[in-house]
Amino acid sequence: DQQVKQNSPSLSVQEGRISILNCDYTNSMFDYFLWYKKYPAEGPTFLISISSIKDKNEDGRFTVFLNKSAKHLSLHIVPSQPGDSAVYFCAARETSYDKVIFGPGTSLSVIP
Amino acid sequence: DTGVSQDPRHKITKRGQNVTFRCDPISEHNRLYWYRQTLGQGPEFLTYFQNEAQLEKSRLLSDRFSAERPKGSFSTLEIQRTEQGDSAMYLCASSLSGDSAYGYTFGSGTRLTVV
Numbered sequence: 001d002q003q004v005k006q007n008s009p010s011l012s013v014q015e016g017r018i019s020i021l022n023c024d025y026t027n028s029m030f031d032y033f034l035w036y037k038k039y040p041a042e043g044p045t046f047l048i049s050i051s052s053i054k055d056k057n058e059d060g061r062f063t064v065f066l067n068k069s070a071k072h073l074s075l076h077i078v079p080s081q082p083g084d085s086a087v088y089f090c091a092a093r094e095t096s097y098d099k100v101i102f103g104p105g106t107s108l109s110v111i112p
Numbered sequence: 113d114t115g116v117s118q119d120p121r122h123k124i125t126k127r128g129q130n131v132t133f134r135c136d137p138i139s140e141h142n143r144l145y146w147y148r149q150t151l152g153q154g155p156e157f158l159t160y161f162q163n164e165a166q167l168e169k170s171r172l173l174s175d176r177f178s179a180e181r182p183k184g185s186f187s188t189l190e191i192q193r194t195e196q197g198d199s200a201m202y203l204c205a206s207s208l209s210g211d212s213a214y215g216y217t218f219g220s221g222t223r224l225t226v227v
Binding site: 004006009031032034036041042043044045046049051089091093097098099100101102103104105 | 116143145147152153154155156157160162167168203205209212213214215216217218219220221
């Protein structure tokens with residue numbers, strides 16, 4: 001039973017354009033949502049998070065939007081750069097547990 | 113502080129052998145996590161510690177797996193009688209309790225190949 005879903009295994013975007021990565025979840029008890037970025041042969045790196053009581057969080061080129069009624073969140077990267085090419089994991093934490101559950105990831109390719 | 117360190121980076125072992133991995137977390141972090149990642153999947157939670165106490169173990173963690181964190185510092189993950197299905201990247205992460213907004217800091221992982 002996959003609680004965090006990323007239905008697009010891959011995404012290609014032109015440099016300078018917007019990248020939108022989507023994520024859906026099933027557990028309404030999640031209180032924090034996080035995005036991680038992973039390069040080959042490295043561990044995931046924390047990128048940005050959002051509390052379940054907010055609907056938007058912005059950090060430079062990265063913005064995460066949360067739609068609780070739809071149990072959906074998205075990560076917007078604008079403008080996209082070739083160095084953003086990586087696998088992006090959506091993740092969520094449940095209130096009563098201190099563990100983070102990850103989605104399967106979306107591989108982003110930013111084409112120069 | 114150099115972040116979370118994992119050793120070894122790669123391990124090839126024969127089926128049936130025992131293996132042990134080590135993780136050194138960020139020194140001021142009191143929580144330490146083990147995850148496993150297979151190709152095309154996200155990291156799957158295995159277990160976590162707060163200081164030296166192991167607080168939760170996933171159903172994924174069979175009796176062949178054991179983890180320790182003596183003195184609340186480094187941690188070891190041992191797999192006994194390895195099977196080919198154990199082949200994966202084993203990731204360690206650490207955090208400070210209460211820092212939910214800032215995520216975990218992961219190490220670079222140990223890639224296990226069981227032949």
